[in-house]
Amino acid sequence: MIDLYFWPTPNGYKPLIFLEESALAYQIKPVNIMRGDQFEPNFLAVALNNRIPAIVDYAPTDADQPFALFESGSILIYLAEKTGQFLSSDLRNRHQTIQWLMWQMGGVGPMMGQANHFIQYAPEDIPYGKKRYGDEVKRLFGVMEKQLSDQDYLTGNYSIADMACYPWIKFSDLINIQLSDFPRVAEWVARITERPAVKRAYEVGEPIKGEQQMDDEARRLLFGVKPQKT
Known part of the structure; x- marks a missing residue:
């Protein structure tokens, strides 16, 4: 099982498309970047850079402890090597x-x-x-x-x-x-x-955002400074 920390952005969709294409078992962990979830300690423990996407693989090929990874390109290479798909051995x-x-x-x-x-x-x-x-x-x-x-x-x-x-x-x-x-x-x-897998990825991903719109708080979180906890 793979946990995918996700929000419906272009970078978020990259690993979601791969997971659908490869039929790997996964579950989505929504990270609402418009409400500051990317600054929560539980997410930072997985992705220190406070950016989605990130994954935790609970069945890595080295049969060791769960493996956490962030950066969408790195995740794609990792998943390709894990499955032997979509990255040639040539x-x-x-x-x-x-x-x-x-x-x-x-x-x-x-x-x-x-x-x-x-x-x-x-x-x-x-x-x-x-x-x-x-x-x-x-x-x-x-x-x-x-x-x-x-x-x-x-x-x-x-x-x-x-x-x-x-x-x-x-x-x-x-x-x-x-x-x-x-x-x-x-x-x-x-x-x-x-x-078909790309269609499924967007059918899964788009409803997560719901009707939420960009507002002043979202702009502050996305383009400003880290919010202060009270």
Whole structure:
């Protein structure tokens, strides 16, 4: 059994998609980042960086004590190695997949996150920030468009690199980037969206947030300082 500490964000969906794809037994432990659960001691004991996602594997392959892990990319590699799925044993393909996973972790995620912040949540209009991060996201999408020019997935077969990129790329419209400008990326998104396990992941994940909306307290928790306990 694996505990998945989760909230419905792009990073949160990465391991949830893997768990559904691999049929590993898991249970979700919701971490409401809009109400400060990420600062609770029980969660910090699992994820010192106070960010979701995180996992605890109660049946690690070394048959030792439960194993806790945070950082979505690290979790994907761990789960791939645990199951022998979605990460090739072939030297070149394996490291190409890890390369594209790192590309997402170091590029797509941070750049799209910053673009989304300046467009959706910044307390003042900062055109430079919007353009700076929006332009970089478009550059990254262009890189991805070239990579998909002759294959269905980023490194040939569907892999953890695709699972890492998909939850970010699919919401590009929120940062005013149209997938129609990147037709092969759009086809890739549509292809992954139709996977039964991906559909299940979103059917499981989306209801967790419920009707909760971004408010001043959520902005303070997500973009401000750690709340003071009273």
